Amino acid sequence: MSDRLPGFSTLAVHAGAQPDPTTGARATPIYQTTSFVFNDADHAASLFGLQAFGNIYTRIGNPTNAVLEERVAALEGGTAALAVASGHAAQVVVLQQLLLPGDEFIAARKLYGGSINQFTHAFKSFGWNVVWADSDDIASFERAVTPRTKAIFIESIANPGGSITDIEAISTVARKAGVPLIVDNTLASPYLIRPIDHGADIVVHSLTKFLGGHGNSLGGIIVDAGTFDWSTGGKYPMLSEPRPEYHGIKLQETFGNFAFAIACRVLGLRDLGPALSPFNAFMILTGIETLPLRMQRHCDNAKAVAEFLAGHPAVASVSYAGLASDKYNQLARKYAPKGAGAVFTFSLKGGYDAGVSLVSKLQLFSHLANVGDTRSLVIHPASTTHSQLDDAAKIKSGAGPDVVRLSIGIEDKEDLIADLEQALGA
Amino acid sequence: MMNHDAYPDNYIRGILNGVKSIAMVGASPVNVRPSYFAFKYLAQRGYDMIPVNPGHVGKELLGKPFVASLSDIGRPVDMIDIFRNSSHIMPVVEEALALDPLPKVIWMQLGARDDVAAAKAESVGIKVVMNRCPKIEYGRLSSEISWMGVNSRTLSSKRAPAPTQGMRLSLNRMSVGGGDTAASDRAAKNKSEQS
Incomplete structure (x- = not known):
């Protein structure tokens, strides 16, 4: 003992x-x-x-x-x-x-x-x-x-x-x-x-x-x-x-x-x-028994996906604290050195319509109102989770009309990137 | 000298496994007071409990007569559990130090702490615990307190002991249908009648 x-x-x-x-x-x-x-x-x-x-x-x-x-x-x-x-x-x-x-x-x-x-x-x-x-x-x-x-x-x-x-x-x-x-x-x-x-x-x-x-x-x-x-x-x-x-x-x-x-x-x-x-x-x-294994995979996948999106010509910006260029990267290094989580947003140059189009074309990402699933998830917060807020409050809470939220799952990251690539590209 | 900011579990475990009799100074007969809770709980776990409170002499607490002071107990006690505020600890410790034989442990309740009194007791070889509740510590180390969602800070891969006397099941169960003859019994009877 x-x-x-x-x-x-x-x-x-x-x-x-x-x-x-x-x-x-x-x-x-x-x-x-x-x-x-x-x-x-x-x-x-x-x-x-x-x-x-x-x-x-x-x-x-x-x-x-x-x-x-x-x-x-x-x-x-x-x-x-x-x-x-x-x-x-x-x-x-x-x-x-x-x-x-x-x-x-x-x-x-x-x-x-x-x-x-x-x-x-x-x-x-x-x-x-x-x-x-x-x-x-x-x-x-x-x-x-x-x-x-x-x-x-x-x-x-x-x-x-x-x-x-x-x-x-x-x-x-x-x-x-x-x-x-x-x-x-x-x-x-x-x-x-x-x-x-x-x-x-x-x-x-x-x-x-x-x-x-x-x-x-x-x-x-x-x-x-x-x-x-x-x-x-x-x-x-x-x-x-x-x-x-x-x-x-x-x-x-x-x-x-x-x-x-x-x-x-x-x-x-x-x-x-x-x-x-x-x-x-x-x-x-x-x-919970597998939380440490899953969470690390969630974070590693999220970082790979965020890096892919940050380099994509259709993407205006990516808000993920795990990226070295992100505003919150210093805080992420201090508070979450193992990874900055797996839920983040990005905005598309094509605005609201491009967001709607992206969501409809994704094959692996599920369009639903949850986060933290083994499966990768996508949602447009402005029209769903944050829809009851007025426009100013939407922007203040990080859910402007051009913003898409992802919750990255534990699939193979190559498949997630390929899915986003086809949906963004076509 | 013990570090009284954080006790190793083995220290608390050793005390709770070792002591048999506990005199509780400040025990209350009022059943919503923490001292009453702790007294009852410890008595139910087999400790020989002695309620000490001059205000209730002549009365009993769960069948145990109150005594006015430690010196009135009249027999050796292993542990003194003090349910008093920090400012009232020293006189009780001094009283405990006058006992012969000395108690093995002086325990001060949740919220109570007097480092000078503790040092005095430790200097004569008495173990001291401050700002803890023996009921909570017993419940935690046995993981019984886990029923309340409390972090016991213990782990075990062994089967927990059953809360009753092992697996000796009672024979005194209600019989179904008075134990009336079942189909197999009737079949056996028919067979024996035919032969």
């Missing part, structure tokens, strides 16, 4: 999973059950009162999901995690623990279009007010801080343009403001970037993307870094104050450095309800 720290690939295969005590099953079983029997009345009461660790009901926790949670917590270097139904659900649950109606959070303007919509419209109806800042201008985050600011939200690699965020610089702003930094690490995955190492307090993912990796199961996860002190100034009553839902328990006092993950579970997931299916958890776990 050494205290040796296992490597990332070992954790990707083993963390959280142990042969089943009853059957000896080596793969993690799918505990496809709604509920779990109690040993006796005292056991039941202890579980409901958060006195004992154990399973009650799959909306609150499930053994298959728990393996996934520990696996991702280990890969991200966090203290604990909570799996939920989708990346969007993760964001709702996180902010519910932090914001009361009338509070604010600061978000980077370059975000997944779905997050922009969720923050702008859905959260507004909860009284959670988003204030936008620009990741390329760190001072814009400082300027946005007010006494009502409760959190800062950024993406490590921003969707759709693949730009790299200076996590450390923004974490300094968050620390100074006394608020947690939330990093959506979906496009990097912990294989490329571990935001907690750079000052993130909370990491969220859409597991649907590279972590699951096969485009077959939705899921989301929240990772608690265990770094934030929730007790200061009564600013975060869900964590620091006695909770009437649990007869006066104070979560931070009781659960210490994983209190945020527990709050998300027992106050967020329990009461809002976006539970992850254990079957999806199993599919995503299986995907």
